[in-house]
Amino acid sequence: MKKTGAQILLESLRLEGADIIFGYPGGAVLDVYDELFNFPIKHILVRHEQAAVHAADGYARATGRPGVCLVTSGPGATNTVTGIATAYMDSIPIVVFSGQVPSALIGNDAFQEADIVGITRPCTKHNYLVKDVADLARIIKEAFYLATTGRPGPVLVDIPKDVLRAATTFHYPDEVKMRSYNPTYKGHPGQIVKAVKLILKSRQPVAYVGGGTILSEAALELTEFSRLLTIPTTTTLMGLGAFPEDDPLSMGMLGMHGTYRANMAVTECDLLIAIGARFDDRVTGNLEKFAPNAKIIHIDIDPTSISKNVKVDVPIVGDVKDVLGNIIKTIVEEDIEAYKKSLQPWNKQIHEWKATYPLAYKKKKNIINPQYVVEKISELAGEDAIISTEVGQNQMWTAQYYKFMKPRTFLTSGGLGTMGYGFPAAMGAQAAFPDRLVIDIAGDGSIQMNIQELATVMQYRLPVKIAILNNHFLGMVRQWQELFYDKKYSYTCMQVQPDYVKLAEAYGAKGFRATKVEEVEAVIKKGFATDGPVIMEFVVAKEEDVYPMVPAGAPISEMLLV
Amino acid sequence: MRHTISVLVENEFGVLSRVSGLFSGRGFNIESLCVAETIDPETSRMTIVTSGNEQIVEQIKKQLHKLINVIKVIDHQEIDSLERELALIKVTAEAETRAEILRIVDIFRARVVDVTQKSYTVEITGDENKVAAIIEMLRPMGIKELVRTGKVAMGRGSKTAK
Ligand SMILES: Cc1ncc(C[n+]2csc(CCOP(=O)(O)OP(=O)(O)O)c2C)c(N)n1
Numbered sequence: 001m002k003k004t005g006a007q008i009l010l011e012s013l014r015l016e017g018a019d020i021i022f023g024y025p026g027g028a029v030l031d032v033y034d035e036l037f038n039f040p041i042k043h044i045l046v047r048h049e050q051a052a053v054h055a056a057d058g059y060a061r062a063t064g065r066p067g068v069c070l071v072t073s074g075p076g077a078t079n080t081v082t083g084i085a086t087a088y089m090d091s092i093p094i095v096v097f098s099g100q101v102p103s104a105l106i107g108n109d110a111f112q113e114a115d116i117v118g119i120t121r122p123c124t125k126h127n128y129l130v131k132d133v134a135d136l137a138r139i140i141k142e143a144f145y146l147a148t149t150g151r152p153g154p155v156l157v158d159i160p161k162d163v164l165r166a167a168t169t170f171h172y173p174d175e176v177k178m179r180s181y182n183p184t185y186k187g188h189p190g191q192i193v194k195a196v197k198l199i200l201k202s203r204q205p206v207a208y209v210g211g212g213t214i215l216s217e218a219a220l221e222l223t224e225f226s227r228l229l230t231i232p233t234t235t236t237l238m239g240l241g242a243f244p245e246d247d248p249l250s251m252g253m254l255g256m257h258g259t260y261r262a263n264m265a266v267t268e269c270d271l272l273i274a275i276g277a278r279f280d281d282r283v284t285g286n287l288e289k290f291a292p293n294a295k296i297i298h299i300d301i302d303p304t305s306i307s308k309n310v311k312v313d314v315p316i317v318g319d320v321k322d323v324l325g326n327i328i329k330t331i332v333e334e335d336i337e338a339y340k341k342s343l344q345p346w347n348k349q350i351h352e353w354k355a356t357y358p359l360a361y362k363k364k365k366n367i368i369n370p371q372y373v374v375e376k377i378s379e380l381a382g383e384d385a386i387i388s389t390e391v392g393q394n395q396m397w398t399a400q401y402y403k404f405m406k407p408r409t410f411l412t413s414g415g416l417g418t419m420g421y422g423f424p425a426a427m428g429a430q431a432a433f434p435d436r437l438v439i440d441i442a443g444d445g446s447i448q449m450n451i452q453e454l455a456t457v458m459q460y461r462l463p464v465k466i467a468i469l470n471n472h473f474l475g476m477v478r479q480w481q482e483l484f485y486d487k488k489y490s491y492t493c494m495q496v497q498p499d500y501v502k503l504a505e506a507y508g509a510k511g512f513r514a515t516k517v518e519e520v521e522a523v524i525k526k527g528f529a530t531d532g533p534v535i536m537e538f539v540v541a542k543e544e545d546v547y548p549m550v551p552a553g554a555p556i557s558e559m560l561l562v
Numbered sequence: 563m564r565h566t567i568s569v570l571v572e573n574e575f576g577v578l579s580r581v582s583g584l585f586s587g588r589g590f591n592i593e594s595l596c597v598a599e600t601i602d603p604e605t606s607r608m609t610i611v612t613s614g615n616e617q618i619v620e621q622i623k624k625q626l627h628k629l630i631n632v633i634k635v636i637d638h639q640e641i642d643s644l645e646r647e648l649a650l651i652k653v654t655a656e657a658e659t660r661a662e663i664l665r666i667v668d669i670f671r672a673r674v675v676d677v678t679q680k681s682y683t684v685e686i687t688g689d690e691n692k693v694a695a696i697i698e699m700l701r702p703m704g705i706k707e708l709v710r711t712g713k714v715a716m717g718r719g720s721k722t723a724k
Pocket of ligand 1: 475
């Protein structure tokens with residue numbers, strides 16, 4: 001029996017194991033929505049297409065499975081661009097389906113036409129315009145394959161309306177044949193031997209761990225590796241959760257707002273083992289002075305990441321899980337005890353750094369410290385909670401003061417730094433895990449960028465908790481103005497804001513507010529105990545800064561401290 | 563340092579803009595780009611002349627390879643290669659210069675492919691130096707219009723890049 005393009009799309013999604021579509025209808029995708037009405041895949045109707053993409057992205061980060069979006073042509077498609085670029089920068093597997101005007105009208109400036117394939121070319125791993133319904137099943141198969149294999153990323157499939165309506169016999173391919181795409185998973189054995197030799201020669205090694213470790217599901221291997229050899233371990237923002245932060249070997253995050261010990265250790269190390277990380281400028285600061293005395297081993301599945309910013313001594317192209325597994329297998333044959341012993345002075349040095357300059361903030365008496373709120377949330381939420389953030393100080397304080405213990409419990413826009421990401425991402429994660437505690441730690445600026453999704457979480461009973469650290473400022477920008485622009489707070493003060501408690505109530509959610517230090521714990525507990533979506537507003541110190549801070553362009557050893 | 567890079571691509575919609583977008587988006591140089599179908603109608607071959615230090619050229623090659631439609635990337639700096647370019651040169655040809663132009667054309671084994679009372683159009687094929695040299699020789703006569711294909715390149719010997 002023949003199926004229409006719309007039917008083929010949904011059948012293919014089902015065969016890919018998609019259980020939720022985040023979407024928003026419109027003229028070009030009416031045929032798909034018509035089929036979806038009785039189709040056994042859940043659809044979540046967001047309130048803005050940007051949120052659909054962030055939700056699919058949050059779903060993907062929390063589950064490890066690709067997120068799926070469906071939007072209409074023109075404005076529906078262009079509204080997805082920020083979400084797609086966000087996923088692209090952080091290598092998150094999502095597949096976005098957009099409707100397109102009928103093939104015959106493409107190029108005619110037709111109503112609601114936008115060249116979304118052209119627009120998203122530089123921010124997708126790959127994208128497609130489907131020209132013939134006979135190609136649709138194969139393209140969908142390829143789209144999921146590309147999104148989830150190698151270095152993952154977003155893929156967009158643009159489908160003209162006539163293709164959705166045309167019919168053909170449906171056959172979903174079992175496998176993908178693409179002669180031009182062939183990611184390397186297995187690390188080269190020779191390189192692994194070289195790496196092991198370098199490791200055993202080192203006396204001051206550091207493991208520098210990025211989001212690739214989480215994407216590759218290699219948190220266990222990493223933890224085994226670091227513990228086996230007692231190698232001090234620091235993670236990037238994207239790597240948080242890959243290594244348990246209560247482990248004495250954990251140095252927390254490195255980089256612009258990294259811990260003193262992590263930044264010092266990287267600066268003084270004689271071997272840097274970069275694991276699924278890409279030497280981002282927010283991590284390295286001044287490149288010349290980044291790990292200046294170190295040999296570098298770099299494990300990454302994407303060859304373009306290697307030797308892009310720094311010269312590497314032992315590059316290993318491959319999947320982090322495979323490579324770390326093989327390094328462990330090779331190294332257990334060696335005299336590990338002697339090696340561990342030789343690292344003792346180094347580990348001692350790191351603990352001294354930690355003792356001298358721990359992560360700290362000046363506790364205020366009568367006004368709430370935002371860092372304190374994060375510490376309390378961390379204490380009360382439990383290891384299985386999923387935390388998302390917005391962007392700015394809220395994000396950095398969460399990275400610093402929340403103790404991440406497990407992979408895929410932290411959702412944040414690292415590469416693009418997208419304000420408005422956290423809430424819809426939390427929504428997507430909650431849709432995947434209805435029974436887990438999901439919290440968006442937000443700033444008052446960011447939360448207003450996708451606040452409309454309160455309606456969505458109410459409609460689908462997604463009990464996301466939002467904790468707003470309300471400093472009445474675009475805090476991170478204000479911090480830069482304070483430190484580098486003579487305190488000229490040009491357009492960073494959010495003087496007018498909604499009453500967040502009433503706002504929650506307007507949507508039928510619950511709202512609580514804490515204005516005093518003593519109220520913080522009670523509000524968090526009440527928020528967590530309340531069924532359904534909750535906004536917890538914490539009125540915090542207005543001009544609190546994130547420290548340590550490495551000024552832009554400085555070496556990471558030159559930190560401004562509290 | 564200049565590199566001539568051949569890129570074998572799947573002959574798909576938008577593949578040229580993926581490649582050129584990569585260069586503009588990442589700030590890589592493109593001196594010339596030349597593209598046409600190969601013997602297999604499903605693939606095209608691009609020849610790109612680019613420049614940059616060793617690290618940049620390495621990135622260019624890796625980034626090209628990362629594009630989903632790219633099948634193969636060859637750096638002609640690394641192999642013994644033939645490189646050719648074709649140019650059409652419309653040169654002013656007055657009574658007193660016509661003979662001189664023809665002599666130059668002859669020396670370079672070029673051809674005159676269009677003639678008017680006031681101009682010759684000269685076709686020349688050759689490597690970069692040869693094309694540059696004839697342009698310099700004809701410049702004093704007055705070049706009215708110049709068009710060049712950009713380089714194409716192929717490895718010498720019996721090995722193929724398919
Ligand atoms: C969409 C977007 N626009 C602008 C910025 C630039 N920016 C980075 S942090 C920041 C301030 C965020 O303010 P808020 O959400 O209140 O968080 P805070 O820093 O106060 O915690 C801004 C404007 C951005 N990252 N994203």
